[in-house]
Amino acid sequence: MKFELPQLIDSFGRIHNNLRISVTDRCNIRCVYCMPEKVEFLPREQLLSYEEIVRFVRVAVPLGIDKIRLTGGEPLLRKDVDVLVRKLVEIEGIVDVGLTTNGMLLAPVAQRLWDSGLRRINVSLDTLDPDRFLRLSRRTGLEPTIEGILAAKAAGFNPVKINAVIIRGFNEEDVAPLGRFAREHGLEMRFIEYMPLDAGHLWEREKVVFAAEVLETLAREVGPLAPAPNQDPRAPAVDYDYLDGKGRVGMIASVSRPFCMSCNRIRLTSDGKLRNCLFALDETDVRGLLRSNAPDAEIARALVESVAAKWEGHEINTARFIQPERAMHSIGG
Numbered sequence: 001m002k003f004e005l006p007q008l009i010d011s012f013g014r015i016h017n018n019l020r021i022s023v024t025d026r027c028n029i030r031c032v033y034c035m036p037e038k039v040e041f042l043p044r045e046q047l048l049s050y051e052e053i054v055r056f057v058r059v060a061v062p063l064g065i066d067k068i069r070l071t072g073g074e075p076l077l078r079k080d081v082d083v084l085v086r087k088l089v090e091i092e093g094i095v096d097v098g099l100t101t102n103g104m105l106l107a108p109v110a111q112r113l114w115d116s117g118l119r120r121i122n123v124s125l126d127t128l129d130p131d132r133f134l135r136l137s138r139r140t141g142l143e144p145t146i147e148g149i150l151a152a153k154a155a156g157f158n159p160v161k162i163n164a165v166i167i168r169g170f171n172e173e174d175v176a177p178l179g180r181f182a183r184e185h186g187l188e189m190r191f192i193e194y195m196p197l198d199a200g201h202l203w204e205r206e207k208v209v210f211a212a213e214v215l216e217t218l219a220r221e222v223g224p225l226a227p228a229p230n231q232d233p234r235a236p237a238v239d240y241d242y243l244d245g246k247g248r249v250g251m252i253a254s255v256s257r258p259f260c261m262s263c264n265r266i267r268l269t270s271d272g273k274l275r276n277c278l279f280a281l282d283e284t285d286v287r288g289l290l291r292s293n294a295p296d297a298e299i300a301r302a303l304v305e306s307v308a309a310k311w312e313g314h315e316i317n318t319a320r321f322i323q324p325e326r327a328m329h330s331i332g333g
Helices: 050-063 081-089 110-116 130-137 142-155 172-185 211-221 286-291 296-308
Strands: 018-022 067-071 096-101 120-124 160-166 188-193 225-227 238-242 248-252 265-268 273-275
Touching: 018 050, 050 081, 050 286, 050 296, 067 081, 081 096, 081 110, 110 142, 120 142, 130 142, 142 160, 142 172, 160 172, 172 188, 172 211, 188 211, 211 225, 211 248, 265 296, 273 286, 273 296, 286 296
Parallel strands: 018 067, 018 265, 067 096, 096 120, 120 160, 160 188, 188 248
Antiparallel strands: 225 238, 238 248, 265 273
């Protein structure tokens, strides 16, 4: 299938090859930076089916999409997500399929996900302290999360990447313990600056723990670090290696060092809305096109036009920043 349409290039020359697909807006925890305690989830019929997702990906591949990441909500709440993984892996042109999870449901399905062809997995873990875990996620579940991480490593995932959002006043004391935990178990730790992702709250910039602070803590309490060689300039994380060779740490500094000008990502929400930025204020209705049996060329054109209209960046650090109406759980990471 070939379209006489340009690649997914915006007006700033950024080429997009990375598609993040949310398979559900539902989640089994309520992280304070991601979603409110009380939320009304979408009815099942509004979610894209696996067949609809696969069709959209098949349309996107000739335009340059070759990397997929499945997200939620919590993607493992969607039944048989390994079946979707297998279907995506089988699409010619897709070179990489990953998944981001909170890990609580991972242990029983880690091997099945690996066997389906999944090769990259990120697990969110913001603290190793049960009380802070409860305070942050407003649910219990630290032990099954750790079990899920270790099960993923045993299944063959290497590295298993651990994502931690560090929030001042909540969990900055977890930086060093998380760093040591990752080194002990051969995991790759990634620290993420707190961002305005919960539409129900105003942006609280004073809660940001900057990447430079995290690096300083790790160097002081865990081990000295140096920038890793041969980094992907389009990756959201800047990687650092421990000088003793025992591990790698990634810093996602969305606030202090925005990487908008190297962004190569677009997002498809669980209800079939295409977003050209995590903080986009406009969406393209892909579900409507899919369910009206629009031809592939029309869907492709909508995708090209969405990317072409992408703005320069999210402007979190300016007075012009406008917080999206959607919370993170209904967008997908």
